[in-house]
Amino acid sequence: MKAIPKTLSWKVLAALLALALTAAACGSDAETTTTEAEVENSESATDADDGDEPTAEDDGDEPTAEDDGDEPTEDATSSTGELEIFSWWTSGSEDTALQALISAFQAGAPNADIINGAVSGGGGANAQAVLATRIQGNDLPDTWQSGPGGRLTPYLEADVIRPVTEVYDDAGFRDTMPAGLIESLSVDGEIYAVATGAHRGNNLWYNKALLDGAGVDAPAGDYTNEQFLADLATLDAAGVTGLCLGANQAFAVDELFENILLGVVGPEGWAALRDGDRSWDDPEVREAAEIFGQVLDYVDPDASALTWDQAILRLADGTCAFNSMGDWAYGELINSGAVDNEDFGYVNQPGTDGVFMLVVDAFVVAKDTPNWDLAKVWLTEMGQPETQLEFNIAKGASPVRNDVDTSALPPYQQGAADALAADATALSIVHHGEPAFQTVMSEAVTIFAQTKDVEQFVQALASA
Ligand code: GAL
Numbered sequence: 001m002k003a004i005p006k007t008l009s010w011k012v013l014a015a016l017l018a019l020a021l022t023a024a025a026c027g028s029d030a031e032t033t034t035t036e037a038e039v040e041n042s043e044s045a046t047d048a049d050d051g052d053e054p055t056a057e058d059d060g061d062e063p064t065a066e067d068d069g070d071e072p073t074e075d076a077t078s079s080t081g082e083l084e085i086f087s088w089w090t091s092g093s094e095d096t097a098l099q100a101l102i103s104a105f106q107a108g109a110p111n112a113d114i115i116n117g118a119v120s121g122g123g124g125a126n127a128q129a130v131l132a133t134r135i136q137g138n139d140l141p142d143t144w145q146s147g148p149g150g151r152l153t154p155y156l157e158a159d160v161i162r163p164v165t166e167v168y169d170d171a172g173f174r175d176t177m178p179a180g181l182i183e184s185l186s187v188d189g190e191i192y193a194v195a196t197g198a199h200r201g202n203n204l205w206y207n208k209a210l211l212d213g214a215g216v217d218a219p220a221g222d223y224t225n226e227q228f229l230a231d232l233a234t235l236d237a238a239g240v241t242g243l244c245l246g247a248n249q250a251f252a253v254d255e256l257f258e259n260i261l262l263g264v265v266g267p268e269g270w271a272a273l274r275d276g277d278r279s280w281d282d283p284e285v286r287e288a289a290e291i292f293g294q295v296l297d298y299v300d301p302d303a304s305a306l307t308w309d310q311a312i313l314r315l316a317d318g319t320c321a322f323n324s325m326g327d328w329a330y331g332e333l334i335n336s337g338a339v340d341n342e343d344f345g346y347v348n349q350p351g352t353d354g355v356f357m358l359v360v361d362a363f364v365v366a367k368d369t370p371n372w373d374l375a376k377v378w379l380t381e382m383g384q385p386e387t388q389l390e391f392n393i394a395k396g397a398s399p400v401r402n403d404v405d406t407s408a409l410p411p412y413q414q415g416a417a418d419a420l421a422a423d424a425t426a427l428s429i430v431h432h433g434e435p436a437f438q439t440v441m442s443e444a445v446t447i448f449a450q451t452k453d454v455e456q457f458v459q460a461l462a463s464a
Contacts, residue, residue, distance in 0.1 A: 001289035041257035082113045083374040088127035090120040091309040093331035097394035112374050117141050123251030140366040143375050147360045148184040149432035162367040163190035167379045176401045193362035194379040198200050198399035200416050201326040201357035201428045202259045202349040204379040210321040214238035221353040225291050228350045230299040242298030244320035246308035250442045254430045256324045257445050261288040263351025267424040280461035293452040331396030356423040359431045440464035
């Protein structure tokens with residue numbers, strides 16, 4: 001794998017990402033074949049009369065200054081046309097959060113329509129496969145969900161996204177967003193995306209009543225894997241299913257391993273593995289694999305039929321006790337009516353106290369979009385403080401602007417926002433790894449979940 005990001009801070013992370021993105025050479029073998037997902041929700045979010053593909057030439061509306069790719073000269077609020085936005089945000093909380101972005105866009109461009117081209121599938125594997133196909137067909141949406149590291153690589157390599165630097169300059173984002181974050185979205189001095197928020201990946205959620213009922217203490221920050229395994233055994237003995245898992249989506253199983261691994265290797269070990277300074281054939285990777293295998297013994301027997309959002313809701317309804325998942329799960333819990341610190345609790349994954357596994361969503365714009373003026377409105381509005389607040393409250397994430405009043409966030413998210421500023425960061429491989437490595441890792445995890453063969457697993461990772 002190519003050396004990509006670093007841990008420790010936005011600043012360090014950024015420098016490494018910038019370097020790596022310029023040098024990134026893998027990624028063309030991202031999954032391009034499995035496209036069982038289809039573009040869903042292809043109706044306009046604002047009206048029902050679109051039906052057509054958004055070609056922007058056939059809409060009969062006056063062509064504005066938008067179709068030449070140059071800087072728009074007119075007031076964007078008078079722009080008509082359609083903007084196709086593409087994401088994998090289709091769960092209850094994800095869609096609510098997406099609607100906050102759409103509303104902000106509509107306020108900025110009231111005469112334009114949005115085509116919501118979301119493709120379901122947590123973690124984005126389906127959406128990314130569909131995008132790969134659309135790149136080949138030269139049929140890209142105007143703007144799509146992306147992010148630092150491996151999330152940008154395929155689009156930079158295919159040369160299908162355009163710089164959005166002028167949005168940062170015009171909207172003053174350079175003064176309000178962390179320099180490290182901006183760097184992580186930049187290549188050769190141009191910025192390619194605007195971030196919606198930052199998720200923490202390394203959370204362990206639990207059902208309070210199930211733990212209480214089995215006599216298991218609520219875990220605290222110093223929770224260890226040894227204690228976690230002991231608690232899973234206690235729950236099992238009490239007839240309680242220990243671990244909820246949305247194993248129908250590979251990313252959820254990958255993320256369980258990723259979180260366990262971070263707990264064993266720590267942020268510096270994480271950086272070394274990511275940067276290629278440490279082999280994956282490493283005693284600590286083996287140790288993490290052993291723990292992963294033991295934890296998997298307590299998985300919900302229905303896991304293979306469940307998506308990540310179904311799995312976290314099973315935790316809320318008392319079907320199973322723990323779930324290891326990014327804090328989009330918090331958005332989903334609250335969206336379902338579950339009450340923080342009553343129905344469920346949370347702690348960092350064992351061994352990861354003081355470390356923030358970073359997952360950042362950001363939107364890029366198609367190089368050849370005929371709707372650049374609308375895309376500018378989309379990006380500008382999503383970066384406003386009110387939009388960041390509304391979006392992130394629904395999403396379970398932390399705003400990335402430094403001037404958002406985080407006291408308006410729910411307690412979990414206030415803590416996460418503070419942790420984002422204070423903790424060492426580790427950029428998720430599951431969500432931000434180079435596609436070629438991610439594919440190998442995901443396949444290795446799938447096989448390991450069945451065989452529990454540590455040697456085979458570690459060798460697969462080491463040879464990626
Ligand atoms: C991540 C994404 C999150 C959330 C999650 C589950 O990749 O960054 O915003 O959507 O997938 O779908």
